[in-house]
Each structure stands twice: as C-alpha cells, then as structure tokens.
Amino acid sequence: MEHGRVSMKVSLNQKILSRNDQxxxxxxxxxxxxxxxxLNVISSPGSGxxxxxxxxxxxxxxxxxxxxxxxxxxxxxxAQRIRQTGAEAVQIETEGACHLSAGQVGTAxxxxxxxxxxxxxxxxVGNLVCPSAFDLGEAGRVVLLSIPEGDDKPAKYPGTFAGAxxxxxxxxxxxxxIEFRLERVLADIHAVNPDATVLQVSAxxxxxxxxxxxxxxxxxxAAAQRS
Amino acid sequence: MEHGRVSMKVSLNQKILSRNDQxxxxxxxxxxxxxxxxLNVISSPGSGxxxxxxxxxxxxxxxxxxxxxxxxxxxxxxAQRIRQTGAEAVQIETEGACHLSAGQVGTAxxxxxxxxxxxxxxxxVGNLVCPSAFDLGEAGRVVLLSIPEGDDKPAKYPGTFAGAxxxxxxxxxxxxxIEFRLERVLADIHAVNPDATVLQVSAxxxxxxxxxxxxxxxxxxAAAQRS
Numbered sequence: 001m002e003h004g005r006v007s008m009k010v011s012l013n014q015k016i017l018s019r020n021d022q023x024x025x026x027x028x029x030x031x032x033x034x035x036x037x038x039l040n041v042i043s044s045p046g047s048g049x050x051x052x053x054x055x056x057x058x059x060x061x062x063x064x065x066x067x068x069x070x071x072x073x074x075x076x077x078x079a080q081r082i083r084q085t086g087a088e089a090v091q092i093e094t095e096g097a098c099h100l101s102a103g104q105v106g107t108a109x110x111x112x113x114x115x116x117x118x119x120x121x122x123x124x125v126g127n128l129v130c131p132s133a134f135d136l137g138e139a140g141r142v143v144l145l146s147i148p149e150g151d152d153k154p155a156k157y158p159g160t161f162a163g164a165x166x167x168x169x170x171x172x173x174x175x176x177x178i179e180f181r182l183e184r185v186l187a188d189i190h191a192v193n194p195d196a197t198v199l200q201v202s203a204x205x206x207x208x209x210x211x212x213x214x215x216x217x218x219x220x221x222a223a224a225q226r227s
Numbered sequence: 228m229e230h231g232r233v234s235m236k237v238s239l240n241q242k243i244l245s246r247n248d249q250x251x252x253x254x255x256x257x258x259x260x261x262x263x264x265x266l267n268v269i270s271s272p273g274s275g276x277x278x279x280x281x282x283x284x285x286x287x288x289x290x291x292x293x294x295x296x297x298x299x300x301x302x303x304x305x306a307q308r309i310r311q312t313g314a315e316a317v318q319i320e321t322e323g324a325c326h327l328s329a330g331q332v333g334t335a336x337x338x339x340x341x342x343x344x345x346x347x348x349x350x351x352v353g354n355l356v357c358p359s360a361f362d363l364g365e366a367g368r369v370v371l372l373s374i375p376e377g378d379d380k381p382a383k384y385p386g387t388f389a390g391a392x393x394x395x396x397x398x399x400x401x402x403x404x405i406e407f408r409l410e411r412v413l414a415d416i417h418a419v420n421p422d423a424t425v426l427q428v429s430a431x432x433x434x435x436x437x438x439x440x441x442x443x444x445x446x447x448x449a450a451a452q453r454s
Contacts, residue, residue, distance in 0.1 A: 044272045045355050045384065046376025073356065075382050096386060098325065098356040128272050129300065129325040129354055148375035149273025155302050157272065159323060171375065177404055
C-alpha cells in the first residue's frame with residue numbers, strides 16, 4: 001500500500017531523484033555555512049538508534065549542542081524520547097514511505113534552531129535497504145548493527161555498509177546470550193568498506209561509547225574548520 | 228543506489244504494479260490447484276525468519292512437505308541453511324531491491340518441485356516496510372517481531388502488522404535480558420489487526436512452537452480442502 005501511494009506520485013523517477021539531490025545540495029550548503037556536522041543514522045528497526053542518540057546527547061552535555069531530525073512511518077515516540085533529554089527534535093512521519101527524503105529534512109531544519117547546533121543527527125526510518133539510496137545532505141553516515149540481528153547482515157546488505165563512514169556494532173552486552181561471530185562481521189565489513197571506522201558499543205550499558213564520543217568530537221571539529 | 232536502479236526501470240509504476248498483481252494471481256491459481264499453502268514471511272533483518280523455517284521443516288518432518296523461496300539482496304546463505312535440513316530451497320538475489328516481486332516468485336516455483344509440497348514459505352527480504360506492499364500470491368502473511376527489536380514496532384510500522392494473518396513474537400527466551408513491554412505490543416497489534424493470531428515463540432529454544440505447528444497444520448488442511 002505504501003509503495004502504491006508513493007508510486008502514484010512518481011511519474012518520472014529520474015526527475016524526482018534529481019529533486020532529492022538538489023534538496024540534499026541545499027542542506028549540505030546550509031550545514032557547511034554553519035559549521036554543523038550532520039550525520040545520517042541508518043539501521044534495521046530496533047538496532048538502538050534512538051537509545052544511542054539520547055545517551056549521546058546526555059553524555060555530551062556541555063561539550064556538543066545536538067539536535068535530532070527523527071524519521072518514522074508513524075508515531076512521534078522517538079522525538080519525544082529525544083526531547084526528554086532537553087535537546088531539540090523534529091519528528092517527520094513518512095506515512096508509509098520507507099526512507100527520509102532531503103526535502104523533508106530541509107523542512108525539519110526550518111522548524112528548529114539548526115544554526116545553533118554543533119551536531120544534527122538525522123535518524124532515518126528503520127530499514128537496512130532503502131535509506132542508503134537517498135542523499136540527505138549529510139556529511140557522513142552512521143550505520144548500526146545490533147548483535148541480535150545476526151552476523152550475516154553485512155554480507156546480505158552490502159550497499160548500506162559500503163556507504164558508512166562509521167559502523168557501530170551495538171548491544172555488545174548481549175554477546176553472552178547470542179551466538180555472534182564478530183570476526184566474520186569484521187571481515188565482511190572490511191570486504192565492502194575497508195575505510196570505515198568500526199566500534200563495538202552498548203548504548204544501554206555505555207560500554208565502548210568513549211571511542212564514539214571521541215570520533216564525534218573530532219569529526220565535528222573537522223566540519224567546523226571547513227566552514 | 229539500489230533505488231536508483233529500480234527507478235530507471237519503472238517509467239509507469241501503475242503498469243508495473245498491475246504486472247505484479249497479474250503474476251500474483253497466477254501464483255495464487257497455481258497454489259490453489261495443487262492444494263499448497265503459500266505463506267509470505269515478513270520481518271526486519273535478523274528477527275529469526277530462517278531459524279524459524281529451518282526448525283519448522285525439521286520438526287514437521289513426516290507430517291508436512293515444505294519448501295522455501297528465499298529472498299535476499301545478496302548471498303545464498305539462507306537457501307543453504309534451508310537445504311541443510313533436506314528441504315528444497317530456491318534463492319532469489321534481488322541485487323538491491325528491497326522486496327520480492329510476484330514474478331520472481333513465479334520463476335522460483337518453476338525451479339522446484341512445487342506441486343509436491345504441502346507448504347511453501349516465501350522468506351521475503353528483511354525489511355519491515357516495503358514487502359508488505361507487494362502481493363506475491365500467498366494465502367497469508369506471517370510477520371515476525373523479535374524481542375530485541377523493541378516493543379514500539381507495531382505502532383511505528385502499522386501497515387505490515389495490519390496485513391498479517393499470524394504474528395510470531397520471537398526470541399521470547401531473551402525476555403529476561405531486555406526491557407520489553409509485552410502488553411503494549413499486544414495492545415498495539417490489536418489496535419491495527421484485531422483478527423491476527425499472535426503467538427510467543429523462540430525459534431532457537433523451541434518454546435511455544437507447538438502452537439505454531441498446530442496453526443500451520445490446520446491452515447494447510449483448509450488450503451487443501453479448498454483445492
């Protein structure tokens with residue numbers, strides 16, 4: 001049904017893709033002008049994106065000013081969770097669409113004090129396939145893979161892992177309860193994306209997050225210097 | 228990238244959707260003629276679809292003859308896992324596409340001894356959004372939700388849960404290690420799909436699978452009687 005609705009609107013996909021790219025260009029210019037680091041966060045449903053972002057906002061308080069653009073098919077639960085940390089969040093409900101578009105992100109940016117932020121995370125719709133095909137104007141992509149999803153995912157969804165600047169292997173605290181061959185995952189990631197930073201973390205227990213925060217602060221510094 | 232490739236092929240989506248529906252109709256006729264029960268299995272990546280199907284095949288040996296059409300963006304790992312049980316499996320690699328189409332399923336059926344099967348499972352691409360929009364000619368849909376994905380998924384992905392005949396809450400053995408409000412999930416499922424059968428199972432430990440097997444045997448009987 002969702003696809004049906006989307007399809008009806010899309011008579012010439014090439015044109016629509018170009019429009020997305022144009023909006024992405026506008027977003028990218030806007031971020032560059034303000035020295036804001038924008039990261040597009042992509043994963044399966046339930047890999048822990050919102051938990052990671054809420055904890056990151058809390059742990060970075062006083063060091064980085066962060067806001068979040070939330071994408072979900074339905075509900076504003078995630079934006080509410082982010083706002084509970086005191087940070088600004090704008091929810092986009094895609095109403096069936098399987099990914100965010102650059103135009104939607106542009107609209108969300110106008111609804112927040114985007115210029116004042118050091119980092120803006122875009123939490124994409126939970127989907128390990130479609131979001132990776134759409135540029136939102138981000139500086140880089142954060143891909144999450146959680147332990148319970150299994151160690152075959154980088155091999156089965158290579159496109160998304162190939163496009164990541166940093167890959168967080170999340171829910172590492174569940175390693176004791178689930179069979180997960182970490183070496184296989186690392187090898188499969190390396191095969192499609194040898195340059196990615198790969199970290200093992202638990203957004204729930206906090207394990208491994210210091211390395212993520214160091215990466216984030218360095219990455220934001222680089223973005224600010226370029227502006 | 229994946230979407231880009233798909234988009235180039237689709238100049239008139241309405242026409243393509245109709246073609247999918249025509250292929251679905253052919254598949255449905257074929258299953259009805261043979262008294263085969265076809266079930267379309269949909270979930271996020273890593274909810275345990277393949278583990279469930281491999282165990283079901285083994286536990287139903289001598290009672291139901293089962294085959295599987297496997298959908299993945301890349302690799303034939305899942306078909307290999309199914310074949311290890313002794314069952315027939317055909318792998319479709321979608322090469323970027325986020326769901327299976329009825330035409331792909333029709334092609335796969337011609338590559339197996341489909342007429343001899345009591346039950347054919349179609350394991351769709353791991354994606355909680357797009358597969359629900361495409362009829363494959365199945366008699367019904369099995370949707371899996373695993374405990375680690377979190378209790379907010381039926382509210383956030385209502386379309387997929389609304390279209391299910393049976394919903395399996397999987398990895399119930401992980402309930403002790405993860406915060407998961409089962410009552411909330413049951414209420415949210417009921418709100419969008421009051422008629423669905425909802426079972427709590429663990430495909431790994433076997434917990435709750437007897438109810439799933441009873442449902443499967445009854446459902447196959449009904450399909451055979453109608454043929």
